[in-house]
Amino acid sequence: MSGLRLRTLKEKIQLQGDGNEHEQVDSWSNRDLIPLPPSRRTWGWFHYFGYWTLNSLNISNWQTPNTFLSYGLSVGQSMMVIVVGKLLVTFFSTLIAWCGLRWHIGFTVQNRFTWGLRGSYIPLMQRVLLNFIWCAIQCWNGGRLVAVCITAIWPSFAKMHNTLPSSMPTTTYQFIAFVLFWIFSVPFLFVRPEKFRLPFLVTSIYCGLGMLSMMIWSLSVAKGVGPLWTTGQHIPETSSWNLHWLEMKGINQIIGGIAAGITNGSDFSRYARAPKHYVLGTVLSAWVTGVLVSLVGLVVTAACQKIYGEVYWNPPDLLMRMMDSGEGSSKARAGVFFLAAGFALTGMFENVCGNAVAGGIDLAGLFPRYLDIRRGAILTFVAVWVCQPWQLVNKAATFVSVLSSFSVFLSPIMGVMVVDFYLLRKGRIQLSHLYRTRDTAYWYHKGVNWRAIPAWICGWAPTIGGLVVTVGGTSSPPRSLVKLYYMAFLVGFFVSGTVFLLLNLAFPCTGLGEYEKVDVYETFTPREAANLEVVTASEPQVLDGVESDPVDNKMESGTVVEKSL
Structure with a gap:
C-alpha cells in the first residue's frame, strides 16, 4: 500500500512537458533544459544591460576601491585595477557564454559534452553549493538595508x-x-526569465538614480571631496609585495569575485534574440557601469569623509549616519528610506536572478523529472534557512573569505570548457546526444569523460596552497604559493585548458567537430539554420541526390544525421 502511495505521489509531482514542443521529461531533460526555441528567446540588449547592472549596482562593487586603497595603492592605481579587471570580466563572460548564444543550451547541459553526462555532476554540484550559500549571505546583507x-x-x-x-x-x-x-523576495521567484525585462528596468533606473543622488548630495553639502580622494600610494616599506603584485592581486580578486556568474553565463545568454544583444548589453554594463559605480562609491565616500569626519565605505552604515540612526530630521529620514529601498530592491532581484534562478537551473539538471527553474529556485530560497547566514556573516569571517576565493576551483572548469568548445570541437556539438545515454558521443566511459577530471585538478592544485595560507593568516607564508594565489584565476584557467588539450591529443575522443544536420528540437531561426546548414526535423532532406523522408522529431527515434564541417 505504501509503495502504491509513493508511486502516486511521484506521478503527481513529476513535471509534464508538451511533446509537440519537444519538452520530453526524463532523467536528462525537461522544458527548462532543452535547447530554447526562438519563441522563448526574448532577451534584447537591455535585458543583458540590466542583468549585469544588478552585478554592478550593489554594495560590494561600491566598496571595491576601498579594498585596493587598503593594500596601499593610490586612487588612480585602484581605478586602473578596476578598469582592467572589469574588462577581463567582460571578455571571459562573452567567451563562456558563446555556446549558449549559438546552441541555446545552458551551463547545466553544456558541461555534458565536456565532462560526460554523469561527469557533468562534478561542476554542477559546485555551482549548487555556491548558489545555496551565496543566496543565504545575500539575503542577510539585504536584511541590513531593510533595517535601514x-x-x-x-x-x-x-x-x-x-x-x-x-x-x-x-x-x-x-x-x-x-x-x-x-x-x-519570494514573489520574484515566480517570474520566468523570459519576463525579466520589467524588473531589470525598475531596478536599474531606481538604484542608478539613487546612487547619482547620493553623489550629487554629498558633493553639494561637502562642497568638494575629502582627503580620501587624493590618497596616494603608501605601500609600507615592510610590505613583502611591490606595486605590480598588489595590482595583480586586485585584478584577480575582481575576476574571482564574479567567477560564479561567469561560469554559468550560458544559462542566461541562451535567452538572447541574437548574439549582438548579449555583447552590447554586457560591454555597456559589466564594464562601463561596473567602473562607474566604483567611481561613484569612491566620490561619495570621499565627500562624506569631509562631512562627517569619518570614512564610511559600507552604504548601510553611511545611510544610518546620514539620518543619525533615525534621530535626524524627517527630510533626512525620508531621503535615506528611498535610497536604502533602491539598494535593497536591486539586491533583492540580484539575489533572485543570480543565485536563486541560477540555482534552479542547476538543480533542474540534477533532478530533471521533478525540478524546473521555478521549483529549483524555490528550493534554493528555502535552503537559506538551512545555511543560517547570521552564523556565516557575523561569526565565520574565514569561511566567507574562502567562499569569495572559490574561483580557485571555478576557473579550471572554465579553462576546460573553453578549450573543448573552441579548440577541440570548433564550436560544433550534437544537440540530441546531450539528452540520451544510448547512441551518443557524450557517454564516454560509464558517463564520465575521464580527461576532464585530471585537467580540472591540475588547475587548482598549484593555487590551493596559497588559498590555505592566505585565508589561514599564516605569518610568513611561502612567497611562491602566495604569488600563484594572486594569479589563481588565470593560472587555473590556462593550466586546466592546456592539460585538457594535451590529454585529448594523446587520447582523442570520437565525434569531435561533428554536428547534427537535422534541427531535431526546432531550435534555430531560418537564418541560424542556413548558417549552420541544418534543416528542421519535419523538412525532407536531399542526401547524395536522393530525397529522404522527413526525420521523426521525437527523441525515441534516435534518428540523426551527422556532418563534419
Whole structure:
C-alpha cells in the first residue's frame, strides 16, 4: 500500500512537458533544459544591460576601491585595477557564454559534452553549493538595508530589546529585517526569465538614480571631496609585495569575485534574440557601469569623509549616519528610506536572478523529472534557512573569505570548457546526444569523460596552497604559493585548458567537430539554420541526390544525421 502511495505521489509531482514542443521529461531533460526555441528567446540588449547592472549596482562593487586603497595603492592605481579587471570580466563572460548564444543550451547541459553526462555532476554540484550559500549571505546583507528602511520610518526599531539567545550572533531587529527581506523576495521567484525585462528596468533606473543622488548630495553639502580622494600610494616599506603584485592581486580578486556568474553565463545568454544583444548589453554594463559605480562609491565616500569626519565605505552604515540612526530630521529620514529601498530592491532581484534562478537551473539538471527553474529556485530560497547566514556573516569571517576565493576551483572548469568548445570541437556539438545515454558521443566511459577530471585538478592544485595560507593568516607564508594565489584565476584557467588539450591529443575522443544536420528540437531561426546548414526535423532532406523522408522529431527515434564541417 505504501509503495502504491509513493508511486502516486511521484506521478503527481513529476513535471509534464508538451511533446509537440519537444519538452520530453526524463532523467536528462525537461522544458527548462532543452535547447530554447526562438519563441522563448526574448532577451534584447537591455535585458543583458540590466542583468549585469544588478552585478554592478550593489554594495560590494561600491566598496571595491576601498579594498585596493587598503593594500596601499593610490586612487588612480585602484581605478586602473578596476578598469582592467572589469574588462577581463567582460571578455571571459562573452567567451563562456558563446555556446549558449549559438546552441541555446545552458551551463547545466553544456558541461555534458565536456565532462560526460554523469561527469557533468562534478561542476554542477559546485555551482549548487555556491548558489545555496551565496543566496543565504545575500539575503542577510539585504536584511541590513531593510533595517535601514524601517529605522527611517520608526527610529525605535534599531533600538528594540534583543530577545534572541546569546548563541545567535545577531540581534532581534537584524533578524526581523532579514525575515522581511526573504519574504519580499519570494514573489520574484515566480517570474520566468523570459519576463525579466520589467524588473531589470525598475531596478536599474531606481538604484542608478539613487546612487547619482547620493553623489550629487554629498558633493553639494561637502562642497568638494575629502582627503580620501587624493590618497596616494603608501605601500609600507615592510610590505613583502611591490606595486605590480598588489595590482595583480586586485585584478584577480575582481575576476574571482564574479567567477560564479561567469561560469554559468550560458544559462542566461541562451535567452538572447541574437548574439549582438548579449555583447552590447554586457560591454555597456559589466564594464562601463561596473567602473562607474566604483567611481561613484569612491566620490561619495570621499565627500562624506569631509562631512562627517569619518570614512564610511559600507552604504548601510553611511545611510544610518546620514539620518543619525533615525534621530535626524524627517527630510533626512525620508531621503535615506528611498535610497536604502533602491539598494535593497536591486539586491533583492540580484539575489533572485543570480543565485536563486541560477540555482534552479542547476538543480533542474540534477533532478530533471521533478525540478524546473521555478521549483529549483524555490528550493534554493528555502535552503537559506538551512545555511543560517547570521552564523556565516557575523561569526565565520574565514569561511566567507574562502567562499569569495572559490574561483580557485571555478576557473579550471572554465579553462576546460573553453578549450573543448573552441579548440577541440570548433564550436560544433550534437544537440540530441546531450539528452540520451544510448547512441551518443557524450557517454564516454560509464558517463564520465575521464580527461576532464585530471585537467580540472591540475588547475587548482598549484593555487590551493596559497588559498590555505592566505585565508589561514599564516605569518610568513611561502612567497611562491602566495604569488600563484594572486594569479589563481588565470593560472587555473590556462593550466586546466592546456592539460585538457594535451590529454585529448594523446587520447582523442570520437565525434569531435561533428554536428547534427537535422534541427531535431526546432531550435534555430531560418537564418541560424542556413548558417549552420541544418534543416528542421519535419523538412525532407536531399542526401547524395536522393530525397529522404522527413526525420521523426521525437527523441525515441534516435534518428540523426551527422556532418563534419
